Structures are given as C-alpha cells and as structure tokens.
Amino acid sequence: MQTTQTYRVFFVVLLIALLAVFLANISLGSVSIPIDEVVKGIFGGNASKGTWNYIIIDYRLPKAITAILAGGGLAVSGLLMQTLFRNPLAGPFVLGLSSGASLGVALLILGAGAFGGFLGNALVSEWSLVIASAVGSFLVLLAVLMVTFRVKDTMAILIIGLMFGSVTAAVVAVLSYFSNAEKLQQYIFWSFGSLGNQSWEGIIILSCCAVLGLLIAVASSKSLNALLLGENYAKSMGLHIKRTTFAIILATSILAGAITAFAGPIAFVGLAVPHITRQFFKTSNHLVLIPAVLLCGSLLMLVCDTIAQLPFSEHTLPINAITSLVGAPVVIWLLVRKRKLLF
Amino acid sequence: MTSETKHITLQAQDLSVGYFNKKAKKAVAETIDFSFSEGELIGLVGANGIGKSTLLRTLAGMQPRLSGAILVNEKPLEDYSTLALANQISVVLTEPPASKNLTVLELISLGRQPYTSWMGTLSEKDKTAVQNALQATETQSMAHRKCFELSDGQMQRVAIARALAQDTPIILLDEPTTHLDLYHRAYILKLLKKLASENKKTILFSTHEIDLAIQLSDTMLVMTGNANYFDTPCNLIEAGHFDALFPKDTIHFDKNTGRFTVRK
Structure with missing residues (x-):
C-alpha cells in the first residue's frame, strides 16, 4: 500500500526532475548556453554574453514556461474528462474544443485569402491567431455548455462533442480545398503547435487562465472522486450532478481553450499523461492525482520541447509530432506490461 | 427498550411509480402502500419488469414519483435536499x-x-x-x-x-444476490438480516430468491402487477399472495414448504 509518505517522495522527485529539465531546456538548443550562465540569466538578470541574455529572457524562458503551463494544463484537463466520462480514451479535446479553435484559425488564415493582398496579410498577425482560436473554442464551449443544460446523459454529451468535431473538421476541409498553397501551409504550421514566440503579455494571460482552471479542478476533486462510482451512486451520496458536470467542463474549457489559443492544438499529452501518472501514483483520489498529473504533464512537455528544438542544430521540429513520438511508445510499453487500461 | 410502537422510517401512501413520457405518465406500478420500521429487513419480490427497480429508484430520489406520497422519517421525500437525503438513504445498485x-x-x-x-x-x-x-x-x-x-x-x-x-437509517439494495452462488446468496441475506437487527437499520432489498427471502425477511412487499401486498411472510403465504406472482401454468407456490415447485 502506498502512503502519503510515498506520495511525498514522488512529488519531491518530480519537482527536482522538473527543475533539472527546465534548466536543460533553456540551456540546450541551436545555441548551447552553459547551465550556470542560464541560472545567472534567469535570476541575476545578466549572463556573461549579451546575446545569451537576449536568448534566455526573450526566447527560451517564455517558451519553457509555456511548455510547463501547456503540458500541465492539458494533462489535468485530460484527467478531468476521463473521470467525467468514465472513459479511459477521453482527452481534453473530446468536447470539440480543438476543432473549434482550428475552425477559428482556418477561417482567419484561409478565409483571409478572400480579402486578398494587403488586408488579408494585416489580418493574419500573431495576436489575431490567438483571438481567432480563442473565439473558435469559446463558441464550441458555449454550444457544449448549452447542450449540458439540456442533456442529462454524459455519454450523449461526449458524442455531441465528437459530432461538433466532425462538423468543424469538414468545414476546415472545404476551406482548405479552396485555398492557395501558401495559406494552406500557414494553417498547417499552426496545426503543428508551437510553444515558442510567446510575448510576456501572452504568458501572463495564459498563466491566469491556467490558475483559474486548476483552481476549479481542485475544488471539484471531491465530486470527481464520487463520480468514479458512477452518476447514480454519486447522486445518492449528495452530489449535484448538473452543477458538477458544468464545473468540470468549464475548467477543461478554460484550460484546453487557452492553451490551444496560444500554443496550437497539442495532441496526445492530455490523453496519455493521466495514464502514465496512474502507474506511479496508485490512488484514485483526485486531490493527489491532480497535482501529480500536473507535474507529469509539465515534465513530459518540457522533455518533448527539449527534443523538438534539436540541440546543436538550427532546426526546430513540430512539437505536436514530438509529443506523440515520445509519448505513444511510453503508453504502449506501460500497457503491454500491465495489460490493462484502467482509470 | 420495550417500546411497542417502533419508529417508522420509510412510508409510501398510494404511491405510483413510472416514467414521464412526452407529458404523458406511464405508470409501471400503482397503489403501493407500506410503512417500514427501524430494525426491519424487507424483501421486495415480483416478476421481471414489474417495477421493483423503478420503485427503489423512486424511493432513493433518483427519479420523480408519478403520484402518492413518500415519507422519509415522517417528512415528505421532496422536502429533502440531495445532501440531506444522502444522510437518510444509502443505496446498493446493480451497476x-x-x-x-x-x-x-x-x-x-x-x-x-x-x-x-x-x-x-x-x-x-x-x-x-x-x-x-x-x-x-x-x-x-x-x-x-x-x-x-x-x-x-x-x-x-x-x-x-x-x-x-x-x-444512514435506511439502506435500499437492488438485487444484491444476482450472479452469486447459493452460499453467497444466503451469506449476503444473513448479513443484511444481522445489520438490520443489530444496527437498527431499515433494509429494503429486491430479489428473485423468494424462498430465501421468506425465511429471512421480517416483512415482504409482493408486487404482482395488479396489486401490491405488504405483510409478514407468514401472513402473505396464508393469504396466498405468492401464487399471484407468476402465471400458474408453469410453477405454483406450495404453502406447506414455502417454496415454488415446477408443474410437471
């Protein structure tokens, strides 16, 4: 049996690993910066070379923070969805949030072609991408929340979310068909996901959303535990099903919506990290699982980003591909060993 | 304690349960009357589809009743909040x-x-x-x-x-003995009996184990579709109500042994 003591050890190990990978992440890349200079750059504000300072403060530090926020946030929203739908295959995007964001961005990038030339290019700036993606996922969120007020059955909500996804994917496909190669490439680059090029304002907004979503998630942990027995049992123990469903979907939408807006649709982390975490934390108590999943998600995302920026080379690989390349074998290995996928 | 009148925990008056179907009511079982006291083990028997589970779900507040009244500790069920009801009734479901x-x-x-x-x-x-x-x-x-x-x-x-x-003073169980072998069926029902008498709980369980239920229950609620009978097992046998449970051409109830036998 695992005790609180064991969990504490795990948490300490995770925190140390996170710090180590965080420093390694900032140190490695096309320009390699020694670790002690990284520490100086972050805390003292002055590395010995001006360019290093610039790279750390304006590029790598924001990117590392985005990786931590995005990885942790997506992983926690995956955990919430798996418990809410009592389905080990659920992830943060089952409600169609990422397809909503994709539609928003597709309309902006591919639709901007219709305005042509100057106006079209002016529309597609960094912030307009964020706004389009946020508006897209927000509209899908509104639709899903309206559905949750009308439909009682969570499985029905799950299927409706999938249907939203299909419809938006179809619209994106039609838009792509009528677009020129250049616009299409721009859209595809967005869909690769990107943790870099974040402004500090963006990071502050993203952090606020992440903290808000996580607070709602932690506040719902008792209800989440009750849902592990099924809705009828949960209700017989005094749980308000509709209120709880609403809170959980709201938390997921804030987390996954904001992250997708800033970093693009990052697949896989939300689905896989809760399962990886459960292999180490043998508990179903969400009060332990939420912080554990948060740390594991951040750690995995930082590792993936370190790989994606290809140390000692000038190229950066799409993060969306790396998360799957790194994560999928881990999940397959765990499942082959355990022969069971439980939640 | 030698109080003659036991404390009544769960009561139904002219209760009718079922579903609301596009504004029309679809009753599954009607005119259900009973009053359960503390320390009482109640067996709920009836054929498949007669409304045992519907009744249990209605009593647990999981679905609305069609008409009549349910009193939990002499207070109407609908006056309880979800949380307050969770302090009164716990359930064991088939799922x-x-x-x-x-x-x-x-x-x-x-x-x-x-x-x-x-x-x-x-x-x-x-x-x-x-x-x-x-x-x-x-x-x-x-x-x-x-x-x-x-x-x-x-x-x-x-x-x-x-x-x-x-x-909780009241526990409702929906078919706690399905999928179990004879030993475990008897074990579970004996456990329920012990819990009811020792912990002064009101325990209502639905079952298809009619002969076991007759042996162990303090009172029984027999649902036949046409009418519902609530009494002690002995009185129910005397009145011949178990015979009304199933069509008589295949099985019949033997009053002397207290069990069903197959007509050959």
Missing part, C-alpha cells in the same frame, strides 16, 4: 462502480462523502465508520485490493460496506 481501479478502502471511504469537508479528507469519526463497515462485512482482509481483483460475491460485500459507511 458496478464505474472505476474498477479504486481500492476497496477508497471505495468504502467514498461512502463518507456526505459528511466530509470540500476536500473529502476523512476525520477520525469517518475512519471509525469505515473500519466498522469493513468489520461488519468481513472485508478487512481485502481492504487494499483493487476492485477489478474481486469476485462477484466480494464486490457485493464491498458495495454493502460502502452503504454502511454512509451510516
């Missing part, structure tokens, strides 16, 4: 827990939810209640096992332990 990854201890501890703070951490009192539930159902030895490792009989004991941990 298994959604997550089989829970340990037995975790599952039983969830029964304390109506009493814990927003974080759900257990106080000393909660821990005592969980230990008592483990003891009463003899599940201590499996406390740290996962639910997917348990047999059907063990799982049923754990589900009952969770209801016990919820510490």
Whole structure:
C-alpha cells in the first residue's frame, strides 16, 4: 500500500526532475548556453554574453514556461474528462474544443485569402491567431455548455462533442480545398503547435487562465472522486450532478481553450499523461492525482520541447509530432506490461 | 427498550411509480402502500419488469414519483435536499462502480462523502465508520485490493460496506444476490438480516430468491402487477399472495414448504 509518505517522495522527485529539465531546456538548443550562465540569466538578470541574455529572457524562458503551463494544463484537463466520462480514451479535446479553435484559425488564415493582398496579410498577425482560436473554442464551449443544460446523459454529451468535431473538421476541409498553397501551409504550421514566440503579455494571460482552471479542478476533486462510482451512486451520496458536470467542463474549457489559443492544438499529452501518472501514483483520489498529473504533464512537455528544438542544430521540429513520438511508445510499453487500461 | 410502537422510517401512501413520457405518465406500478420500521429487513419480490427497480429508484430520489406520497422519517421525500437525503438513504445498485481501479478502502471511504469537508479528507469519526463497515462485512482482509481483483460475491460485500459507511437509517439494495452462488446468496441475506437487527437499520432489498427471502425477511412487499401486498411472510403465504406472482401454468407456490415447485 502506498502512503502519503510515498506520495511525498514522488512529488519531491518530480519537482527536482522538473527543475533539472527546465534548466536543460533553456540551456540546450541551436545555441548551447552553459547551465550556470542560464541560472545567472534567469535570476541575476545578466549572463556573461549579451546575446545569451537576449536568448534566455526573450526566447527560451517564455517558451519553457509555456511548455510547463501547456503540458500541465492539458494533462489535468485530460484527467478531468476521463473521470467525467468514465472513459479511459477521453482527452481534453473530446468536447470539440480543438476543432473549434482550428475552425477559428482556418477561417482567419484561409478565409483571409478572400480579402486578398494587403488586408488579408494585416489580418493574419500573431495576436489575431490567438483571438481567432480563442473565439473558435469559446463558441464550441458555449454550444457544449448549452447542450449540458439540456442533456442529462454524459455519454450523449461526449458524442455531441465528437459530432461538433466532425462538423468543424469538414468545414476546415472545404476551406482548405479552396485555398492557395501558401495559406494552406500557414494553417498547417499552426496545426503543428508551437510553444515558442510567446510575448510576456501572452504568458501572463495564459498563466491566469491556467490558475483559474486548476483552481476549479481542485475544488471539484471531491465530486470527481464520487463520480468514479458512477452518476447514480454519486447522486445518492449528495452530489449535484448538473452543477458538477458544468464545473468540470468549464475548467477543461478554460484550460484546453487557452492553451490551444496560444500554443496550437497539442495532441496526445492530455490523453496519455493521466495514464502514465496512474502507474506511479496508485490512488484514485483526485486531490493527489491532480497535482501529480500536473507535474507529469509539465515534465513530459518540457522533455518533448527539449527534443523538438534539436540541440546543436538550427532546426526546430513540430512539437505536436514530438509529443506523440515520445509519448505513444511510453503508453504502449506501460500497457503491454500491465495489460490493462484502467482509470 | 420495550417500546411497542417502533419508529417508522420509510412510508409510501398510494404511491405510483413510472416514467414521464412526452407529458404523458406511464405508470409501471400503482397503489403501493407500506410503512417500514427501524430494525426491519424487507424483501421486495415480483416478476421481471414489474417495477421493483423503478420503485427503489423512486424511493432513493433518483427519479420523480408519478403520484402518492413518500415519507422519509415522517417528512415528505421532496422536502429533502440531495445532501440531506444522502444522510437518510444509502443505496446498493446493480451497476458496478464505474472505476474498477479504486481500492476497496477508497471505495468504502467514498461512502463518507456526505459528511466530509470540500476536500473529502476523512476525520477520525469517518475512519471509525469505515473500519466498522469493513468489520461488519468481513472485508478487512481485502481492504487494499483493487476492485477489478474481486469476485462477484466480494464486490457485493464491498458495495454493502460502502452503504454502511454512509451510516444512514435506511439502506435500499437492488438485487444484491444476482450472479452469486447459493452460499453467497444466503451469506449476503444473513448479513443484511444481522445489520438490520443489530444496527437498527431499515433494509429494503429486491430479489428473485423468494424462498430465501421468506425465511429471512421480517416483512415482504409482493408486487404482482395488479396489486401490491405488504405483510409478514407468514401472513402473505396464508393469504396466498405468492401464487399471484407468476402465471400458474408453469410453477405454483406450495404453502406447506414455502417454496415454488415446477408443474410437471
């Protein structure tokens, strides 16, 4: 049996690993910066070379923070969805949030072609991408929340979310068909996901959303535990099903919506990290699982980003591909060993 | 205590249960009348589809009643909030827990939810209640096992332990003996009998084990479709109400042995 003591050890190990990978992440890349200079750059504000300072403060530090926020946030929203739908295959995007964001961005990038030339290019700036993606996922969120007020059955909500996804994917496909190669490439680059090029304002907004979503998630942990027995049992123990469903979907939408807006649709982390975490934390108590999943998600995302920026080379690989390349074998290995996928 | 009038915990008056179907009411069972007291084990019998589960769900507040009244501790059911009702009635459903990854201890501890703070951490009192539930159902030895490792009989004991941990005067069980062999069916019903008399609980269980229920129940509720009878097993046998349970051409009830026999 695992005790609180064991969990504490795990948490300490995770925190140390996170710090180590965080420093390694900032140190490695096309320009390699020694670790002690990284520490100086972050805390003292002055590395010995001006360019290093610039790279750390304006590029790598924001990117590392985005990786931590995005990885942790997506992983926690995956955990919430798996418990809410009592389905080990659920992830943060089952409600169609990422397809909503994709539609928003597709309309902006591919639709901007219709305005042509100057106006079209002016529309597609960094912030307009964020706004389009946020508006897209927000509209899908509104639709899903309206559905949750009308439909009682969570499985029905799950299927409706999938249907939203299909419809938006179809619209994106039609838009792509009528677009020129250049616009299409721009859209595809967005869909690769990107943790870099974040402004500090963006990071502050993203952090606020992440903290808000996580607070709602932690506040719902008792209800989440009750849902592990099924809705009828949960209700017989005094749980308000509709209120709880609403809170959980709201938390997921804030987390996954904001992250997708800033970093693009990052697949896989939300689905896989809760399962990886459960292999180490043998508990179903969400009060332990939420912080554990948060740390594991951040750690995995930082590792993936370190790989994606290809140390000692000038190229950066799409993060969306790396998360799957790194994560999928881990999940397959765990499942082959355990022969069971439980939640 | 030698009080002649036992405290009545659960009462139904001219109750009709069923479903609301596009504004039309579809009654499954009507004119149900009973009053259960504390310390009483009540067997609920009836053919498949006669409305046993619907009645249990209605009593547990999981679906609205069509008409009539349900009184929990002499107060109308609808006057209870979801949380207040969770202090009065606990349930054991036919559905298994959604997550089989829970340990037995975790599952039983969830029964304390109506009493814990927003974080759900257990106080000393909660821990005592969980230990008592483990003891009463003899599940201590499996406390740290996962639910997917348990047999059907063990799982049923754990589900009952969770209801016990919820510490309510009334426990409703929907077919607690299905999928169990004869030994475990008798074991579960004897356990319920013991819990009712020793812990002064009102325990209502639906079952298809009519002969076991006749032997162990204090009172029984017989649902036949046309009418519903509530009385002690002896009186029900005398009045011949068990004969009305099933069509007579295949099986009939033998008053002398108290069991059904197949017509050859």
